[in-house]
Amino acid sequence: MLFSLCIGKLSYIQLIAAGSVAEAATASRTVTKPLQSQRGTIVDTNGVVLAQSVERYTVYADQKAISEFKPIDCDGSNDSVCHSIDGHDVEGTGAAAVARMLAPVLGMNAMELGGKLVGTSRYVILKKNVVPAVKRSIDKLHLAGEINYELTSDRSYADDGGLMGSLLGGVDSTGTGVAGIEKMTDASLTGEDGETRYQRGANGQEIPGTRTESRQPVDGGKVKLTIDRDVQWYVKKALTDAKKKTGAEWGIGVVQQVKNGHIVAIADTDTYEAGSDEAKLNTSKAVTTVFEPGSTGKLITAAGLLQEGIHKPTDHFQVPYQTEVNGQTFHDSHEHGTLNLTLAGILKESSNTGTIMASKNYSLKKRYEYITRFGIGQSTGLGFPGESRGQLAPYQSWDLRTRNTVLFGQGYSASALQMTNVVATIANKGVRCGQSIIESSTDAQGNDTTPKTNQPVRVIDESVAKEMLDMMESMADQYKDIAGVKGYRIAGKSGTAQVAGDDGALTSNIGDFIAAIPADDPQYVVTVVLKDPEGTYGGVTAGPVVATIGEFLMQKYEVPNSPARKNAIPTEW
Known part of the structure; x- marks a missing residue:
């Protein structure tokens, strides 16, 4: 009887409910990730850039994936996946090992960083406004399943010594213009965010070939002033x-x-x-x-x-x-x-x-x-x-x-x-x-x-x-x-x-x-x-x-x- 019940259940799953089960499994693995647009630029009458958004990243950690991390020693044939610190193998596992590798790149204390890496959360912000060069250095650590990024932006103004500060104004933490020309032309400068959908594995990493939908962000417009x-x-x-x-x-x-x-x-x-x-x-x-x-x-x-x-x-x-x-x-x-x-x-x-x-x-x-x-x-x-x-x-x-x-x-x-x-x-x-x-x-x-x-x-x-x-x-x-x-x-x-x-x-x-x-x-x-x-x-x-x-x-x-x-x-x- 038990064997017959198992056969029946298996037949039901495979022959009748296969589609819905597969859809549920896919849905549980599918995530939607926003793609942030860049705020537009402000230039003077001659095209000199007065305000622009520059590429920055928010670095975050997957604590659950880090808890299972085991470094791969480098043997000369696996340089694309192995882990090392100044040419030496990484000691330890989990948060301690990741902290030793990541702390020098982020300019953080290894013990302090290690504390942030311990836990069960899949999203813990480690550092904001990271420049592209630092992001590329993190990529070389081969911690794709443990350390991830979100593209953000930072509003940059011409180094003018206060030349046009009260005129240009500024933006808030969300990138919205709150004063001056930034506020006056906010609708023109604001871009349209995009998004991408993909399936992720057990450690949060993107499963290759599973990206099903992607809408690219559209950056904000351009404002040209009469100011010279x-x-x-x-x-x-x-x-x-x-x-x-x-x-x-x-x-x-x-x-x-x-x-x-x-x-x-x-x-x-x-x-x-x-x-x-x-x-x-x-x-x-x-x-x-x-x-x-x-x-x-x-x-x-x-x-x-x-x-x-x-x-x-x-x-x-x-x-x-x-x-x-x-x-x-x-x-x-x-x-x-x-x-x-x-x-x-x-x-x-x-x-x-x-x-x-x-x-x-x-x-x-x-x-x-x-x-x-x-x-x-x-x-x-x-x-x-x-x-x-x-x-x-x-x-x-x-x-x-x-x-x-x-x-x-x-x-x-x-x-x-x-x-x-x-x-x-x-x-x-x-x-x-x-x-x-x-x-x-x-x-x-x-x-x-x-x-x-x-x-x-x-x-x-x-x-x-x-x-x-x-x-x-x-x-x-x-x-x-x-x-x-x-x-x-x-x-x-x-x-x-x-x-x-x-x-x-x-x-x-x-x-x-x-x-x-x-x-x-x-x-x-x-x-x-x-x-x-x-x-x-x-x-x-x-x-x-x-x-x-x-x-x-x-x-x-x-x-x-x-x-x-x-x-x-x-x-x-």
Whole structure:
């Protein structure tokens, strides 16, 4: 009876249940192993790699297989499978033997490593972020059943000494962008993981010929910035030098192409290494820090006055040191007698009093309208994480003083990027371009993922923009000895404004200078902002830095020299 039962069971298994039993056996041996994709690269406008993922491995052990390990002595004919240490046979078995072989390669203590190898787990991580060279050294130990790897990656950034740390940001432990451009373009840079299926033996090793399914990983796309790394480096250096020279708390610099709104450089004096915790927690000041622009805001007022036909550049004004409006007293930065100035002269002398006098018929609504049209209180369109729109309250809420301080850049705040685009709008014949920092990008499938920029908007007529450039050139001429670029004309505006200090009182100041160069055919706009510089005034402190950067740009991009200036708008009468 027993024999008959065995025959019956065997017949059932072989003839009836053979398929299901075989499938169950195969399923128990089959494993699915993920194949990790690599994160895409970030390059500058010239293709210089700024961030990339490099091949790394996580080394792990199969404790059960290690417990059964017995080294094979080398006899000269089995070099592909035998085990040795410095040409000598390996002593012992199990975890002790494996530890002796593996510890020197991993740079670990043999006793400590041996402790990790003891147990029954099939997956114990021994070391992460192992470079390919170390992985190849482990391969030569012939421990395929005992020691295994998982392909991972490590985010590597150009060794820039903090050149673009807060701009690039960084990724978290899973490789996801969490700050800066890494976060901004995460969808484009993220790849698609693959997988492979195979059957493994009793010791966890892959059984040859059993790989049934494999889907290769697809690496992430490529992001190309508008940033020129050479210009970025130079701007960073110029700011660092200016900070030391003037004792400023910090500095910000922006370089923008006039014709398309591309940001060529965006730097500050912070020195966070890309990928570091500091870079992930501190966004670029040029994007997030806002300040009262001070007298650079007079450009908006002058442009509005001309565009609305309220004044011409040559209109005459007798400008005293101070004036009173609605019980509020306003005065210029330094005492002077009554000056006979044109509107162009008011901008040249940066007169608060003259600006208020010229704006007598300039309504509150129009004041607000032009500040808004020039981009203040608006998104730049960059889409940069943490970007600030600035602060501009509705004109209906302006108090008696703010109604006039907005005329000369106080009572609202803006970022360095926004103020750069104010001058770029004038330099671009009155058209405000959407700013961009991403020149092009693709995702893992090769699809175009380049962010859309704000559409160009005409703010002032081309004729008004031309008059504004002429007036700005007269202003910049005052500083030609300390902020001039030999062979090139500059159209610019300086600004100085009181801002809140650490104590909340108006004990700090901002000095800024923004210029279009060359003035006769503007190619670039350069902005420099310094916090609490010695010398205070933007023309004296930030102006020379703008000139230094401008000179570098003219040489690097081989911009032709400017022709002599003719028929400048009169500034006095």
